Amino acid sequence: MKKLICLFLLINSYTALTQNFSIKEKKQIDSLLIIWNNFEEEDTTRADAFQDFILTYFLFNHPDSAYLLAKEYYDFSKKKKLKYRMSTALLFQGLSKYFVSDYEEAIDYYLRCLKLRINSGNKVGIASVYNNIGLVYQEQGAYSNALTYYLKSLKIEEDLKNESGIASTLNNIGIIYKEEGDFNAALEYYNRSLKIKLKLNDRMGESHALTNIGVVYLNQGNYEAALSNFEQALIANNGFEEDLNAQINYNLGSVHFELGHYNTALDYVNKALHTHLELNDRVHQSASLNFIASIHFKQNSTIKAISFALRALKIAQEIGAKEKISDITQNLSMFYKASNKPEEALDMYILFMDTQEKIDRENMSNEILRQSAQYEFDKKIARDSIENAYLLKVSKEKVNNEREKKEIAEQKSFFLFSGLFLTLCFGIFIFNRLKVTAKQKSIIETQKKTVDRANKELKQINEELVLKRNEINLQKQIVQGQNEKLTKTLETEKELGLLKTNFVSMASHQYRTPLAVIQSNVELLNLLISSGEKIESEKNEKISGRIKREISKMTELMDEVLVLGKLTSGNVTYNPQEIDLVEFCNELIERFNSIQEDGRVLDFEILGEPSCISLDVKLLTHSLSNLVSNAFKYSTGNKNPQLTINFKPKELLVSVKDYGIGIPESELSYLFQPFFRANNVTEIKGTGLGLNIAKEYIELNKGRITAASTLGKGSCFEIAFSAS
Ligand code: ADP
DSSP states (O other), X not given: OHHHHHHHHHHHHHHGGGXXXXXXXXXXXXXXXXXXXXXXXXXXXXXXXXXXXHHHHTTTTOHHHHHHHHHHHHHHHHHTTOHHHHHHHHHHHHHHHHHTTXXXXXXXXXHHHHHHHHHHTOHHHHHHHHHHHHHHHHHHTOHHHHHHHHHHHHHHHHHHTOHHHHHHHHHHHHHHHHHTTOHHHHHHHHHHHHHHHHHTTOHHHHHHHHHHHHHHHHHHTOHHHHHHHHHHHHHHHTTSSHHHHHHHHHHHHHHHHHTTOHHHHHHHHHHHHHHHHHTTOHHHHHHHXXXXXXXXXXXXXXXXXXXXXXXXXXXXXXXXXXXXXHHHHHHHHHHHHHTTOHHHHHHHHHHHHHHHHHHHHHHHHHHHHHHHHHHHHXXXXXXXXXXXXXXXXXXXXXXXXXXXXXXXXXXXXXXXXHHHHHHHHHHHHHHTGGGOOHHHHXXXXXXXXXXXXXXXXXXXHHHHHHHHHHHHHHHHHHHHHHHHHHHHHHHHHHHHHHHHHHHHHHHHHHHHHHHHHHHHHHHHHHHHHHTTOOOOHHHHHHHHHHHHHHHHHHHHHHHHHHHHHHHHTTOOOOOOEEEOHHHHHHHHHHHHHHHOTTOOOOEEEEEEOOOOEEEOHHHHXXXXXXXXXXXXXXXXXXXXXXXXXXXXXXXXXXXXXXOSSOOOGGGGGGTTXXXXXXXXXXXXXXXXXXXXXXXHHHHHTTEEEEEEEETTTEEEEEEEEEOO
């Protein structure tokens, strides 16, 4: 009875997860769970059922739940010593992380899975992990790494002659080449994949491959070839995969649009829209509506074009799809201009520029995060391979040591036996000493000397051996130390190179955006003037305000880049002097309090017994000002920020705390990198350089800075100086 209740509870705890499934699916789920929860079943049968449960119902659609279930599956497999299933559980956890874009975690799980699979020697399993690692790289835009892993996978699939695996990997490789703009290579791989799909009579695979080929031809401007491939793809799909069907219809619309067949294009895109509406796919609905708007515009139906574009815009705004908003507003600005409505055109243009700026910023942050993640990953891989090499070296050394020991032991026993033999002879001589003649006596003496000499030599050889061994050990340590140094230098070099490239590209990008905004506003002003309309002062202010804001942004950026330049060239001087930190802070607080528009002030607290400290005032002012200014800037509408000095016996702590928007936990580690701006600050002005400079200045001042933050609650930055 107890067991039954327990079973019931277990099933219920899982079925709570399955509320959104259809009745049929729920029935299938229940039957799988009954097997999983039946402790009398074979372990492998239970595991099969649970694996099926996770894979079929959760992995792709509910990755968060899938992650927890896969964790449970891992624990079970570990307990039951089902090694291959442990690796599958790790693969599932990796996939769940991949689906929620947590790429670093995904890679961690994949690498753990890979290790188990390499141990078990299951090649199909290894190939599938390689493919998944490739996919993560592809998603991060690290195409050459992705390609490396896909090729590894392909090699295994080819060895195993696993045709469907080969076809999928060829398709993946095709995608990489397409993304890199090598269309011919992409076509070659897609075609190879298609050939296999045809041979296997895999209609869905065929349709996907044909669509991919069509997209390449569309990109190349080979519309006839694109058309023929999309049409074949449509037949192969036969309406089976609805979203693919819609995608093909949309693509067909694109080809006809390029060929100037606007009515046919309209038919296809309408079909695509219809499916998107049925599937409630809002992103693609908005894209199709915008496309329909463009077609109407080409057909000179500007009013219809505007109405469709506005519908598209509404959806895009509701779901927050920035890329779509940018496309649509750009179109709308053009449509309004054509229908002689400069005011609406201007509004749309401003919305377009705003959105574009946000996208640029986000892309830049993502690029920084991507590069850092990639760098961390490369470091991990390098560390792993060094570790493996080291393990290999250690095991080799062990073998050598054993061999050396054996040789020494053999030598020792040789000498020991020779010694024993000689001693035995010597004993015989003594035993017979009464009979010995004077000649024999001298022989005995010589033998004795020989034994002594042999003993001495044995001792000497032993000492030499010990010396040699020590020398070898010393050499080994030196080589190891050099290896470590080399690895470190390589890492630093790589890090510096990355920082430099990052810096140059980020800096130029940061200038390009304000310049583009200024230029477009000037163009708009010209447009308004040439339209002959009177420019209202409100509009004039709006435009000139934007120009002024961008100029001040550029000036601020220029100042900070100059400071950074000075820092990296080592031109910042360090002039310490004894200061009264309390007085220093009071002056700083006064300055900040007087410029707050919302009337907030900086609360000040002093802990411990104040004492003087030797610091460079310029460096301290710059760094502390940045922290205080951020504390106000990122906590508008909240409590006063707080500055605290804590005079401790051995150190001095200066902290700046606020109760504002906080920093996302996943981004905290990038905080002090140049140009880093968190994802939650896109609406707030900034350059992303202040903290980087502050950290450098604090370190020049022989201090350390740390940060703690909780998203939505606030942040605390703490500087620690040694009291001496
Ligand atoms: P900026 O403020 O000009 O963007 P900083 O280098 O000073 O540049 O800060 C880098 C990023 O760190 C900010 O963009 C923001 O995302 C985050 N940040 C810094 N201080 C705070 C704070 N007090 N609260 C929330 N986020 C902060």
